[in-house]
Amino acid sequence: MEKDDLFKKRMTELSKKAYFRGILTFSDFLDLNEQNMLQSLSMKDTGVTVKLWGGYETAERQMAAFVPDAFCCKEDYPLACLRIEPLNRKFSDKLTHRDYLGAILNLGIDRSKIGDILMEEDSACVFCHTSLCEFLKEEICRIRHTSVKAEQITEITDFPVPKREEVSGTVASARLDSIIALAFKTSRSSVIPFIEGGKVFVNGKSVVSNGYTIKDGDIISVRGKGKFQFGSVTNKTKKDRYHVILYRYC
Structure with a gap:
């Protein structure tokens, strides 16, 4: 059985x-392709509603909650958020998203147990499955040459949200390839492989x-x-060109 078929079977x-069982069930964190496959499954007559959440409104990696129609309580997703920051900012490396994830x-x-990683000025906020929270707090102590500490953000209302920067410019039309080219300051021809390769959502x-x-x-995305x-x-x-405004996530 292929990987995609196994995923659909699991969902x-x-x-x-x-x-x-009349209970909430949850998936691990799903990437955009997996979310797309989940949405393609017919759940209309199953007596279950599927809801997605990744810790903030526009999260890219999200957990799916399978909610029975008779269930009336709030979905309590099994996710946590950790802030990882240097012990000594003065002597820390400039760490990247790849450094934290690696x-x-x-x-x-x-x-699949790790959600989005939101970069801050000299730290990162990592969404993860709650079962990993204590483990990560104990084990994440060094990234590259930088000693770090991880602390849990305990209140959902304190969860971070991504920063955005405004980008504006003119395009011939609001076509997908033109808008992506403007967003990332590149040519239309260079973004076509991303679109045709199934990397655009x-x-x-x-x-x-x-x-x-x-x-x-x-x-x-x-x-x-x-x-x-x-x-x-x-x-x-x-x-006869169109002036547009968009907001790129930092």
Whole structure:
């Protein structure tokens, strides 16, 4: 059985377990491709609703909650958030997203147990499965040449949200390839392989058409490049081009 088929089978099993036992069931963290596959499964007549959450509104990696229709309590997702920061900022390396993720995975942790990693000025906030929280607090003590400490953010209301920067410019139209090229300051031809290769997601759904029209508020994720939200078309120029505003996640 192929990997995708195994994944779909697992999601179906979680759905059935939620329905027949009348309990909440949860997946591990799902990437965009897995979320897309989950949305393609027909759950309409199963007596179960699927809800996604990754710790904040626009999280890329999210857990799926399978909620029986008769269930009336709030979904309590089994995720936690840790802030990892240097013990001595003065002598710390400039750590990247890859550095933090690599240090965590080198502990033998499966990627599906780790959600988004949000970079801050000299630290990072890591979403993880609650079962790993204490382990990570004890074991994450050094990243590259930098001694670090990990502390849990205990209140959900204190969970971090990603920073965004405004990007504006003109495009011939609000086509997917044109907007991505503007967002990452590159050419349309260079982004086509990402789109045709299934690496572009709009609002969590895979889009493989270069000419797909972006709408106000759409969130576009490009694997290997980043994520941004399309703002709006502000006006049309004298050269029949469109001035647009978007917000790229830092």
